[in-house]
Amino acid sequence: MLPSGEFVPAGNFVDLRFKEVILHEWDIRSAIEEKAGLSASGLASMIILIQESFASGSLRWAFWAGSALDRPVRYRIEVKTPLPVTADIVVEGDKVRYEETPQGTADVTFRCHTHVFALLMYGRMSVADAIAAGHLAINGDADLATKFSQWFKGI
Numbered sequence: 835m836l837p838s839g840e841f842v843p844a845g846n847f848v849d850l851r852f853k854e855v856i857l858h859e860w861d862i863r864s865a866i867e868e869k870a871g872l873s874a875s876g877l878a879s880m881i882i883l884i885q886e887s888f889a890s891g892s893l894r895w896a897f898w899a900g901s902a903l904d905r906p907v908r909y910r911i912e913v914k915t916p917l918p919v920t921a922d923i924v925v926e927g928d929k930v931r932y933e934e935t936p937q938g939t940a941d942v943t944f945r946c947h948t949h950v951f952a953l954l955m956y957g958r959m960s961v962a963d964a965i966a967a968g969h970l971a972i973n974g975d976a977d978l979a980t981k982f983s984q985w986f987k988g989i
Contacts, residue, residue: 849879856880857956864958872949877917880952885921885932893923893932896955898987903927907978910940917948925985942974942982957988 856876863870872880883892906926913919922933922940944951944961950969953959960983964970972979 846882849882852876852879853883857958860953860958872952874916874949877948877952881917881919881948884952884955885934893930893955896957896986896988897925897930898985899928899930900985901927907942907981908938908940909978909982910936910943911951912943912945913948913951914945915947919948919951925982930985940974942972942979944979944982945971945973954982955986955988957983957986 853876856873856879860870860872884896885893903926906924909923909925911919911921911923920936922936924931924933944954946954946964946969950959950964954961954964954970959969961970961972961980962983965972965979
């Protein structure tokens with residue numbers, strides 16, 4: 835049950851299991867395969883969980899709070915394939931929020947594939963490594979881009 839008194843949809847528990855299996859499969863495969871990727875069949879479940887705030891696996895669970903910032907940092911996520919995602923992740927240092935409708939100007943824009951976005955969110959790949967491998971394009975402040983990995987280290 836959520837703090838609001840609402841029940842968590844049962845389907846979200848299935849999404850959580852898919853996410854766990856897919857991430858741990860990647861953990862194993864990436865240690866022995868140079869080009870291991872996330873299973874495409876579970877990407878939708880992973881995106882649902884990132885967007886929600888109530889279950890393990892969600893944005894707030896992947897976020898590692900730090901000191902409050904003088905001003906929020908707005909990360910714009912632009913993913914086209916295989917599962918499109920356009921959203922803002924706003925970090926205030928000690929808290930974070932996910933905005934499905936981007937607003938205003940972003941400090942940093944990330945462009946990548948869905949599986950790279952998921953790996954970044956769950957701390958499986960750093961921003962620096964994703965850029966170096968050619969998996970992530972950024973626009974905006976490069977220092978703020980790399981700080982993303984200090985806040986999103988996974989569960």
